[in-house]
Amino acid sequence: MxxxxxxxxxxxxxxxxxxxxxxxxxxxxxxxxxxxxxxxxxxxxxxxxxxxxxxxxxxxxxxxxxxxxxxxxxxxxxxxxxxxxxxxxxxxxxxxxxxxxxxxxxxxxxxxxxxxxxxxxxxxxxxxxxxxxxxxxxxxxxxxxxxxxxxxxxxxxxxxxFPSAAGPGLTISVQSFGFKYGLPMDCDLVADVRFLPNPYWVPELREHNGRDADVRDYVLGQPDASEFADRYVGLVDLIGRGYLREGKSYVTIGIGCTGGKHRSVAMTEELTRRLSAETDSDGGPRYSVEATHRDLGRE
Missing domain, CATH: 3.40.50.300 (P-loop containing nucleotide triphosphate hydrolases)
Structure with missing residues (x-):
């Protein structure tokens, strides 16, 4: 060999x-x-x-x-x-x-x-x-x-x-979606961000999406957006520890807004960024995180 x-x-x-x-x-x-x-x-x-x-x-x-x-x-x-x-x-x-x-x-x-x-x-x-x-x-x-x-x-x-060969113990997929197209079938957790103002009603933002800087700044700059992200990361930390104890190593989180284009996309990207920055006691990454956008691109 x-x-x-x-x-x-x-x-x-x-x-x-x-x-x-x-x-x-x-x-x-x-x-x-x-x-x-x-x-x-x-x-x-x-x-x-x-x-x-x-x-x-x-x-x-x-x-x-x-x-x-x-x-x-x-x-x-x-x-x-x-x-x-x-x-x-x-x-x-x-x-x-x-x-x-x-x-x-x-x-x-x-x-x-x-x-x-x-x-x-x-x-x-x-x-x-x-x-x-x-x-x-x-x-x-x-x-x-x-x-x-x-x-x-x-x-x-x-x-x-026998430590994992896959890196962090919990793999998280954060998926944006639009409620008008139905709930995702494979989500373990679902959050609704329709409480945030909708960029769709801002003419200069309507044709953009949550990955664009102007829409992202608009969504994350709203009152309660940052607090929501803080609390949701804390919730995932709590639930994630329990999932690992119970032998569950993969979690899918759904973040929904009306059409899955603006608010949910921006918040999905933000949660992915924050969760990716979480570290364990040794200073290594706590999670392996990826973002997906189910309904981005739909009319």
Whole structure:
């Protein structure tokens, strides 16, 4: 495996007991910006990682979900990690576990056979897998027992142990719209800025829009406009912390006026600017923010 100049890949191996939550962990990592590949044979993982890094994807945080396939799995995985480290990559190993009784209940709930069960019982399959994975678990950097974890708690633990590859924890899309064209279907929060005077009724502003300086200055210069923006950013900070605790990493905010051309556009741009300037305790950006304008350009 080769490293691009000045970059270091992190390869996270996710393994563990069948039914313990490997797929749930993979989903969290994928949501957090990791490149995730599931059920790739150990023998070809190095080639897959090289392909990912050198392709247009260019991911530097790569998660490989691997399953025990035979008695040589632990030795094969150890050799692979050594090869990747020698090639300049950082490697981590996460083992996902759960108690036998919880695993049995989960398999019975979905009415599936254990992959190592063969002609024996479900308990036989779980026991065989534990023996096969004992050495892997002992070498793991992190072990997460999901026996009593809710999906929200699991997401929180994974996100804390393996920081996001996507930058700030909450991605915010601020979208302007016109109420006369209907409410957006995908907004988590909606604000109405029709309480501000409408530039449409100012002849020299009518044909302009909220991204133009004259309209922006008119809208944001109105009484209560700045206070609204201040309070709304504070509201997003409050709600955003709760969303992150509950495992929600993407939020869409709708800002509406009558036609979606003047007031909502200007306020969307202003909120985007303010939210982009918010910082976390380390001084980095708190959010990844983008502005979109659904109805700008409509007649």
């Amino acid at each position: 080769t490293e691009s100049e000045g970059t270091t890949s992190t390869v996270l191996f996710v393994t563990g007991m069948s039914g313990a939550g490997r797929t749930s962990v993979a989903n969290v990592l994928e949501d957090d910006g990791w490149y995730v590949a599931d059920n790739v044979p150990v023998s070809v993982i190095a080639q897959v990682i090289d392909g990912v890094r050198t392709s247009e994807v260019g991911a530097q945080k790569i998660a490989m979900v691997v399953r025990a396939s035979d008695a040589e799995f632990a030795a094969d995985l150890a050799r692979l990690r050594g090869k990747l480290v020698a090639g300049g990559a950082d490697t981590l190993l996460l083992f996902v576990d759960a108690s036998d009784d919880v695993l049995i209940r989960r398999f019975e709930h979905v009415r599936r056979r254990h992959p190592l069960q063969g002609t024996g019982t479900l308990s036989d399959g779980i026991e065989a897998e534990r023996r096969m994975l004992a050495a892997v678990k002992a070498e793991s950097d992190t072990v997460i027992d999901t026996s009593a974890l809710s999906s929200t708690r699991l997401r929180s633990m994974v996100a804390k142990a």
